[in-house]
Amino acid sequence: GAVVSQHPSRVICKSGTSVKIECRSLDFQATTMFWYRQFPKQSLMLMATSNEGSKATYEQGVEKDKFLINHASLTLSTLTVTSAHPEDSSFYICSARIPSGGTQETQYFGPGTRLLVL
Amino acid sequence: QKEVEQNSGPLSVPEGAIASLNCTYSDRVSQSFFWYRQYSGKSPELIMSIYSNGDKEDGRFTAQLNKASQYVSLLIRDSQPSDSATYLCAPSGYGNKLVFGAGTILRVKS
Numbered sequence: 727g728a729v730v731s732q733h734p735s736r737v738i739c740k741s742g743t744s745v746k747i748e749c750r751s752l753d754f755q756a757t758t759m760f761w762y763r764q765f766p767k768q769s770l771m772l773m774a775t776s777n778e779g780s781k782a783t784y785e786q787g788v789e790k791d792k793f794l795i796n797h798a799s800l801t802l803s804t805l806t807v808t809s810a811h812p813e814d815s816s817f818y819i820c821s822a823r824i825p826s827g828g829t830q831e832t833q834y835f836g837p838g839t840r841l842l843v844l
Numbered sequence: 845q846k847e848v849e850q851n852s853g854p855l856s857v858p859e860g861a862i863a864s865l866n867c868t869y870s871d872r873v874s875q876s877f878f879w880y881r882q883y884s885g886k887s888p889e890l891i892m893s894i895y896s897n898g899d900k901e902d903g904r905f906t907a908q909l910n911k912a913s914q915y916v917s918l919l920i921r922d923s924q925p926s927d928s929a930t931y932l933c934a935p936s937g938y939g940n941k942l943v944f945g946a947g948t949i950l951r952v953k954s
Binding site: 769770771823 | 888893
């Protein structure tokens, strides 16, 4: 399958700081990437859809000013958690979709970033 | 009603047996269906995709889709301890966004 990387894999930060997470598609160009969050023992929840060259689309209840998304190139999307608080501690996972123009577009996931806010 | 329903399990099967994982979904416009496997502490890994009614086989895995019943399943033959994981059902909905079920925990006992 396609390869998607994330960096960093793990980050610990103090409350009030900002954290940037990078998501890269390594062997294909992704016009669309997705950002998910997963709390312990829960399923993945879509936070936002990242579109290359345009603004991200956020899911209901996700604060766009807190979770800044930038998709500056066809292989890189970044998620910045601004003024992080302990309740933002979670497993953040990105995915990239290989475009085919139809409904049979498969998403491949990055390895995830575990964020712990102290 | 949840958009995607899965039995949370755990589903326990002996090594070598067939594991059957089921999923129902509510969005009738879904056209693509995906099964992901997630090991503890890791991100999801694509196992199978299915788009048409019927069965699709790939190695030890068989996905079954019945759009009229809004039902999709995953069979794992000759289950191995390494298959122990959480299996996530994900129909593709509006805008090709995946909607994940809560997942079924599978435990294969040797």
